[in-house]
Amino acid sequence: MSIVAHLPRRVLSLTEEEAASPPVMELTGRRRATSEERTVAETIYAEFRADPRHREFVLGCLNCGECTTGCPAARFYDFSPREMLQIAQNGDATTLWDAMQEKIWACCQCYTCNMRCRFGNDIAGIISVMRELSVIHGLESTRKVLAPFGRSLTLLMTVGTQVSSDMIQPDFFRDWGPFATGSDKVWDVGTDVMRRAIPSDVLHTTRSSWEVSVQTSLELFRIYEETGVLDMLRGLDPDLTEMLVDIIEERREEFEEARDRFRTELAGMHGPVATFMG
Amino acid sequence: MLSASEIRKVVEERTQRQKGTGKKVVDVREEMEHLEAKGEIIIHRIRPENRPVSASTLFGWTKRIPTDRLWHHKSCGQCGNIPGYPASLLWLMNETGRSYLNEPHQTSCTAWNYHGTATSNPVALAAVAARNFHRAYETDHFPLIHCGTSYGDYKEMRKLLVENATVRTKVRDVLRGMGRELVLPEEIVHYSEWVHAMTPELLARQKHSVRGIVATVHEPCHYYKMVPEDAVYDENVYAGQRPAVPSGILMSLGATVADYSTWYDCCGFGFRHILSEREFSRSFANLRKIRPMVDEAHSDVAITSDTGCVTTLDKSQWIGKAHGQPYMLPVLADVQFAALALGAHPYKIAQVHWHAASAEALMTKMGIDWSTAKAEFREYLKALKNGQAPELLHPAHPEIETYFAVNKGQVLPEEAPATAPAEIVANGGGGHPR
Numbered sequence: 237m238s239i240v241a242h243l244p245r246r247v248l249s250l251t252e253e254e255a256a257s258p259p260v261m262e263l264t265g266r267r268r269a270t271s272e273e274r275t276v277a278e279t280i281y282a283e284f285r286a287d288p289r290h291r292e293f294v295l296g297c298l299n300c301g302e303c304t305t306g307c308p309a310a311r312f313y314d315f316s317p318r319e320m321l322q323i324a325q326n327g328d329a330t331t332l333w334d335a336m337q338e339k340i341w342a343c344c345q346c347y348t349c350n351m352r353c354r355f356g357n358d359i360a361g362i363i364s365v366m367r368e369l370s371v372i373h374g375l376e377s378t379r380k381v382l383a384p385f386g387r388s389l390t391l392l393m394t395v396g397t398q399v400s401s402d403m404i405q406p407d408f409f410r411d412w413g414p415f416a417t418g419s420d421k422v423w424d425v426g427t428d429v430m431r432r433a434i435p436s437d438v439l440h441t442t443r444s445s446w447e448v449s450v451q452t453s454l455e456l457f458r459i460y461e462e463t464g465v466l467d468m469l470r471g472l473d474p475d476l477t478e479m480l481v482d483i484i485e486e487r488r489e490e491f492e493e494a495r496d497r498f499r500t501e502l503a504g505m506h507g508p509v510a511t512f513m514g
Numbered sequence: 515m516l517s518a519s520e521i522r523k524v525v526e527e528r529t530q531r532q533k534g535t536g537k538k539v540v541d542v543r544e545e546m547e548h549l550e551a552k553g554e555i556i557i558h559r560i561r562p563e564n565r566p567v568s569a570s571t572l573f574g575w576t577k578r579i580p581t582d583r584l585w586h587h588k589s590c591g592q593c594g595n596i597p598g599y600p601a602s603l604l605w606l607m608n609e610t611g612r613s614y615l616n617e618p619h620q621t622s623c624t625a626w627n628y629h630g631t632a633t634s635n636p637v638a639l640a641a642v643a644a645r646n647f648h649r650a651y652e653t654d655h656f657p658l659i660h661c662g663t664s665y666g667d668y669k670e671m672r673k674l675l676v677e678n679a680t681v682r683t684k685v686r687d688v689l690r691g692m693g694r695e696l697v698l699p700e701e702i703v704h705y706s707e708w709v710h711a712m713t714p715e716l717l718a719r720q721k722h723s724v725r726g727i728v729a730t731v732h733e734p735c736h737y738y739k740m741v742p743e744d745a746v747y748d749e750n751v752y753a754g755q756r757p758a759v760p761s762g763i764l765m766s767l768g769a770t771v772a773d774y775s776t777w778y779d780c781c782g783f784g785f786r787h788i789l790s791e792r793e794f795s796r797s798f799a800n801l802r803k804i805r806p807m808v809d810e811a812h813s814d815v816a817i818t819s820d821t822g823c824v825t826t827l828d829k830s831q832w833i834g835k836a837h838g839q840p841y842m843l844p845v846l847a848d849v850q851f852a853a854l855a856l857g858a859h860p861y862k863i864a865q866v867h868w869h870a871a872s873a874e875a876l877m878t879k880m881g882i883d884w885s886t887a888k889a890e891f892r893e894y895l896k897a898l899k900n901g902q903a904p905e906l907l908h909p910a911h912p913e914i915e916t917y918f919a920v921n922k923g924q925v926l927p928e929e930a931p932a933t934a935p936a937e938i939v940a941n942g943g944g945g946h947p948r
């Protein structure tokens with residue numbers, strides 16, 4: 237069955253009310269937290285400080301600003317890696333909570349700050365820890381930030397690649413212009429033929445970056461199940477998660493049917509095929 | 515400014531100091547030997563069949579680059595929207611008679627998603643890495659990583675698996691559940707390092723002169739800013755003060771590599787931004803990278819060696835016209851540029867038509883008859899549409915591999931059924947050892 241048929245055309249589910257209510261900012265730039273938020277913020281802060289990576293990534297800070305000088309995000313957003321590191325090192329539950337509403341998502345994860353920091357701080361890494369916590373706790377602001385990722389997450393979770401040719405179409409990427417998809421008016425043969433003109437059969441698919449075998453998909457999903465990724469996603473979007481489970485269930489059936497069909501060829505082999513899925 | 519050897523000395527002293535305190539920057543390869551001796555991991559070693567070539571890293575360590583019998587760890591961005599990237603690499607391997615596997619039993623590293631949305635965690639990333647490592651190991655082919663982010667991520671994950679016993683145990687358990695073992699490669703190797711190691715052989719096959727071509731290099735951040743100690747540096751390239759790849763191959767082919775003030779900046783990809791906040795990506799790419807490349811360096815082409823960088827720098831330019839910045843500087847991967855210089859078909863192999871900024875003026879400057887090639891390609895597309903079998907660089911995989919990761923290495927019994935190669939039109943022949 238086709239994975240692409242399951243790819244959501246919608247964004248991760250946001251209610252109308254959520255979409256219409258951006259976070260309230262005070263003039264100082266600090267967001268006013270509700271008492272419920274304060275409790276969550278305290279929990280997040282405790283988890284953040286207890287994460288073993290905190291001790292490893294945050295080593296000290298001169299406040300020299302070297303990190304910010306080279307930061308691409310600092311040029312375009314109200315954001316600074318120096319501030320992030322200071323919050324990680326000296327901040328409290330409120331400052332951490334505030335940073336997690338929006339600022340952490342400005343980072344490009346380019347690691348320039350890490351390269352420049354004389355203390356050897358892993359600033360990009362500590363920002364990732366903050367982001368992970370914002371996903372785990374299903375913060376509303378995070379759901380809004382990640383709303384456009386439903387389709388790429390589906391691909392990632394079910395076949396383990398991030399983009400596909402049927403995603404990179406002028407409708408989705410209009411600012412890339414008419415010549416960016418390999419299937420424009422100049423050639424006029426459609427994406428399927430353009431893909432078959434790539435000299436490797438593994439790349440002929442339009443539904444993923446490359447063809448991924450069913451066994452490989454199932455192994456990947458098992459990793460997601462056993463390492464808590466599926467649970468993380470469930471907290472963020474339960475509907476999407478259930479759809480992913482359904483897709484994988486169908487792939488499991490496909491795998492079993494194929495095992496019957498290829499029984500003779502598989503006979504005598506050992507290794508993953510023989511042991512996988514019991 | 516300190517010279518390259520003075521920098522090395524400082525770094526060496528610091529490494530020794532940190533080794534003494536047990537903190538950071540130890541050579542992870544030494545720790546791997548200890549873990550293997552204790553039966554905790556298996557090291558996927560580079561063997562003579564891999565025909566390794568030695569290179570030097572930022573810390574002056576020796577890194578062995580395998581050049582043969584390789585397992586292609588493809589990149590989702592390259593394969594998804596710049597397919598001339600992997601195709602050029604496979605073609606160069608066929609031309610130089612190197613063997614490889616390019617199979618459907620690989621996932622991406624999933625780090626694009628992690629760095630974009632954080633909907634993952636280090637244990638999952640390490641398990642994904644280790645699953646791919648084991649798959650390469652059981653086929654007896656050494657992994658060659660196409661993507662800068664996968665390369666950086668895999669170095670981080672290898673380090674994590676070596677340094678953290680809890681993560682190691684968890685990942686080992688997950689792998690066992692699917693009949694796999696915890697295998698770590700002796701080296702994590704980026705494809706541009708293969709290009710670096712293969713430079714003499716590539717030069718021997720050069721067909722088009724690139725003298726007079728001015729190239730500007732964008733160094734992919736995750737190649738050298740993430741786990742910087744084992745990125746490849748060479749005293750002959752920028753006096754060892756910038757990574758040797760991909761500048762080295764361009765200089766060797768005869769192009770002029772021109773400097774520009776923002777060489778150190780990222781491309782603007784941003785992981786999250788390229789998908790959901792493209793106004794940032796395209797502004798950054800145009801203002802901080804393309805404009806200085808053109809205005810300061812008078813570049814004919816921008817060359818880089820990572821998925822996200824080619825994508826962002828190339829595809830962000832079209833919209834620049836709306837802001838009076840009609841640069842349209844061609845952006846190619848080092849392997850596409852090298853393949854063109856070695857005579858690869860611009861459309862069938864380098865697949866330049868997937869790029870937003872046209873490479874035609876550049877090809878004219880390189881002495882390539884692209885208009886004849888374009889007409890041929892148009893005919894080829896028509897034939898494909900009418901049902902002609904596609905021309906492939908390696909045998910098509912048999913149907914069974916659509917479902918199962920059938921073993922091809924030491925795990926597979928001798929008498930295993932032979933796979934049926936489909937239509938092959940190999941350029942230079944010899945890629946695939948099935």
Ligand code: SF4
Binds near residue numbers: 316350
């Ligand atoms: S990793 Fe993030 S914080 Fe650090 S320099 Fe890059 S964009 Fe700035």
Ligand code: SF4
Binds near residue numbers: 296302304321
């Ligand atoms: S470069 Fe390091 S020490 Fe300087 S401000 Fe940034 S985090 Fe602090």
